[in-house]
Amino acid sequence: MPLAKPGAMQTTNVNPDDRGVNKLLLGLILAVFLSLHVYAFYADGLFDGFMAVFHSMRGWNVVLGADLTISLFLIGGWLIRDARKRGVSPVPYIALTVATGSVGPLVYLLRNHRGK
Numbered sequence: 001m002p003l004a005k006p007g008a009m010q011t012t013n014v015n016p017d018d019r020g021v022n023k024l025l026l027g028l029i030l031a032v033f034l035s036l037h038v039y040a041f042y043a044d045g046l047f048d049g050f051m052a053v054f055h056s057m058r059g060w061n062v063v064l065g066a067d068l069t070i071s072l073f074l075i076g077g078w079l080i081r082d083a084r085k086r087g088v089s090p091v092p093y094i095a096l097t098v099a100t101g102s103v104g105p106l107v108y109l110l111r112n113h114r115g116k
Helices: 016-044 046-055 059-086 091-100 103-110
Strands: none
Touching: 016 046, 016 103, 059 091, 059 103, 091 103
16 A cells, blocks of 8 residues: 655545444434433433432542543534534534533534535
8 A cells, every 4th residue: 555645635435325324323322312311301300310410429420420521521622623614603512512411412423514
């Protein structure tokens, strides 16, 4: 395989069928995750479930909470840069991320912003 010249941009050929499979997989993950949200709201309500996390701030709960927070900040930073590069407003996706966690980035990935 020939080496690319320094500074030359490399492109990857993406099979259009793979994009459909990826969107299907992301849609399935989003549907399952939204189902978990509906179940949690139904079982515990919005504020009771949220407060239960703070009542048991021990050990792994702290680690998992910190890990989730760091991950969402990193994903949010990527989402903002990518959306601006594509000329799309990141505001609705960041609002969804703040309100529901991973739902915002999943919806952003499902949207087709390639043409923008």
